[in-house]
Amino acid sequence: MSVATLEQPAAEPVQKPDESERLVIFAWSGELDKIWPTLILATTGAAMGKETTVFFTFWGLFPLVKNEVRITGENWMQKMLSMMNRGGTGHLKLSKMNFAGAGKAMMMHLAKEHNVASPQELMALAQEMGVKLVPCQMTMDLLGLKREDLIEGLEAPAGATTALAEAQGAITLFI
Amino acid sequence: MSVATLEQPAAEPVQKPDESERLVIFAWSGELDKIWPTLILATTGAAMGKETTVFFTFWGLFPLVKNEVRITGENWMQKMLSMMNRGGTGHLKLSKMNFAGAGKAMMMHLAKEHNVASPQELMALAQEMGVKLVPCQMTMDLLGLKREDLIEGLEAPAGATTALAEAQGAITLFI
Amino acid sequence: MSVATLEQPAAEPVQKPDESERLVIFAWSGELDKIWPTLILATTGAAMGKETTVFFTFWGLFPLVKNEVRITGENWMQKMLSMMNRGGTGHLKLSKMNFAGAGKAMMMHLAKEHNVASPQELMALAQEMGVKLVPCQMTMDLLGLKREDLIEGLEAPAGATTALAEAQGAITLFI
Numbered sequence: 001m002s003v004a005t006l007e008q009p010a011a012e013p014v015q016k017p018d019e020s021e022r023l024v025i026f027a028w029s030g031e032l033d034k035i036w037p038t039l040i041l042a043t044t045g046a047a048m049g050k051e052t053t054v055f056f057t058f059w060g061l062f063p064l065v066k067n068e069v070r071i072t073g074e075n076w077m078q079k080m081l082s083m084m085n086r087g088g089t090g091h092l093k094l095s096k097m098n099f100a101g102a103g104k105a106m107m108m109h110l111a112k113e114h115n116v117a118s119p120q121e122l123m124a125l126a127q128e129m130g131v132k133l134v135p136c137q138m139t140m141d142l143l144g145l146k147r148e149d150l151i152e153g154l155e156a157p158a159g160a161t162t163a164l165a166e167a168q169g170a171i172t173l174f175i
Numbered sequence: 176m177s178v179a180t181l182e183q184p185a186a187e188p189v190q191k192p193d194e195s196e197r198l199v200i201f202a203w204s205g206e207l208d209k210i211w212p213t214l215i216l217a218t219t220g221a222a223m224g225k226e227t228t229v230f231f232t233f234w235g236l237f238p239l240v241k242n243e244v245r246i247t248g249e250n251w252m253q254k255m256l257s258m259m260n261r262g263g264t265g266h267l268k269l270s271k272m273n274f275a276g277a278g279k280a281m282m283m284h285l286a287k288e289h290n291v292a293s294p295q296e297l298m299a300l301a302q303e304m305g306v307k308l309v310p311c312q313m314t315m316d317l318l319g320l321k322r323e324d325l326i327e328g329l330e331a332p333a334g335a336t337t338a339l340a341e342a343q344g345a346i347t348l349f350i
Numbered sequence: 351m352s353v354a355t356l357e358q359p360a361a362e363p364v365q366k367p368d369e370s371e372r373l374v375i376f377a378w379s380g381e382l383d384k385i386w387p388t389l390i391l392a393t394t395g396a397a398m399g400k401e402t403t404v405f406f407t408f409w410g411l412f413p414l415v416k417n418e419v420r421i422t423g424e425n426w427m428q429k430m431l432s433m434m435n436r437g438g439t440g441h442l443k444l445s446k447m448n449f450a451g452a453g454k455a456m457m458m459h460l461a462k463e464h465n466v467a468s469p470q471e472l473m474a475l476a477q478e479m480g481v482k483l484v485p486c487q488m489t490m491d492l493l494g495l496k497r498e499d500l501i502e503g504l505e506a507p508a509g510a511t512t513a514l515a516e517a518q519g520a521i522t523l524f525i
Binding site for chain 2: 026028057058059138159160161163164165167168170172173174
């Protein structure tokens, strides 16, 4: 905002919503090494004053499931899926090196030593900072998840139309 | 630029191409769980009136290969590659859990029960809705693929320059 | 375009920084088949006159490590990490098919036969063409890397804030 702008408010063609600074992340992956950049970029964007939305879809939905909940599908397939992919940030895996969980333990330890926040801390921070965390309705339907199975503080579930409407004019990243 | 435009520039308030709502997806991955969001987002974008282009490159080219065709390279390496990566939407794999194909069967079954379209249906729908499906020329050259080896209804093969020219000002996703 | 603008066009001319054509790639993956599109898109963008930045983060940092250097951490975990992930473009792996290195050898051979540049050549070309190659400071800290451990010709290490500031209004891709 220039001084000129402040002096002549009436003449101002108001900034259109799509000209504001926005960041929209499509969080497709549920693995630790993808959740980390998702949440670091989202919290950084929010700290910079950008309107920031993370749209959690497909595998990306799993970190939003409450740690104490196993996905409760209505049929055996959803139950099998749920066994292979436990939700919640407490048991995310690294995509590249698991080595019976050693890679994850090392990375978490490294992060702790260097004061990098954990995914749980980043998720809480994102909520505090007003990042909009949106679960994908279609993925919830596919997995038989209800809203009460997900962590608190999320936006209403939405679909691809909502996500793409937010994305126009924003920084868009598919992670 | 039409002749009319060049003759009557003063009268022209026409919306510039880069101000229209557009979606450009770089479809790099050929796996089922990435093709799905690619085509769901593309068809949703088209339904919202966005000019939508999917640029299929690298592994992403394989789903465009006709189901009855095996990649026909001119040398033994292309043949080996083709054996490891069969083209066509009929035999896409899930990236995260294959379990001898069980994960894919479950996901397809889940999708069917919940009325989510298959990749084949989504590909056909995308074509009907005017989504531009562009195969990457360089990848075709690398794999020894000719245009007649690919499914019908695609745009002319193009390169990175074309893709980036379309991407400026659009929602851009690398999937 | 506001009415005021149309009435007083002479006073208005300067192109705002965020209206220039720019490309910002978040290079998160260190694998050969992701480094290739990253560098092909970056060099193509630069050739088209776009201001192009590649922000190398997480696994994406490894290709910037000098080929003769192994990551030199201060503790045993960083050393273990470094053994599992050797840096430098000389030993990148393919993400999808390794087969004891056979997939990579084939792909490199295929590329050579078809006059597609190697990652090393593309990295050098990107530097010559003025692509800004930015290493992620946080990842360097996590891995105990110093600037002298990285190849020459890089920009000063930076964080997510710098990357997102460049990304607003640009073509943005997370690869």
